Amino acid sequence: MTINVGWRDRDNIFIVVDSMLTTRHGGDSVLPRSAVGEKQTVGPHRVEESISKLITVGDHTVVAYSGFLETSLAAVRLLREELETGVALHDALLTV
Numbered sequence: 001m002t003i004n005v006g007w008r009d010r011d012n013i014f015i016v017v018d019s020m021l022t023t024r025h026g027g028d029s030v031l032p033r034s035a036v037g038e039k040q041t042v043g044p045h046r047v048e049e050s051i052s053k054l055i056t057v058g059d060h061t062v063v064a065y066s067g068f069l070e071t072s073l074a075a076v077r078l079l080r081e082e083l084e085t086g087v088a089l090h091d092a093l094l095t096v
Helices: 069-084 089-095
Strands: 004-008 012-017 019-025 046-049 054-058 061-064
Touching: 012 061, 054 069, 061 069, 069 089
Parallel strands: none
Antiparallel strands: 004 012, 019 046, 054 061
16 A cells, blocks of 8 residues: 655645555565664565655656556656656646
8 A cells, every 4th residue: 555645735845655665576675674663574475665656757846656666657757758848747647
């Protein structure tokens, strides 16, 4: 499960995104403990804190994602490419 929350007040924007990633690969975790000191799990379906799910795609734009990593990152790359060519954010989102 991924948790992505964003809100704003009058002068600020707040974004909270988890960093847990589930993989189907066994073996050792990248880090033995999470940021809050929990032991990372080991097994056929490993859940570990290993990647940021918040990516900057422009000067004033960030993306929080969930789902399959490869699919999510491909969508983020496409969005970034659209923004870099000058496409407006709304239009770029419609292409993803």
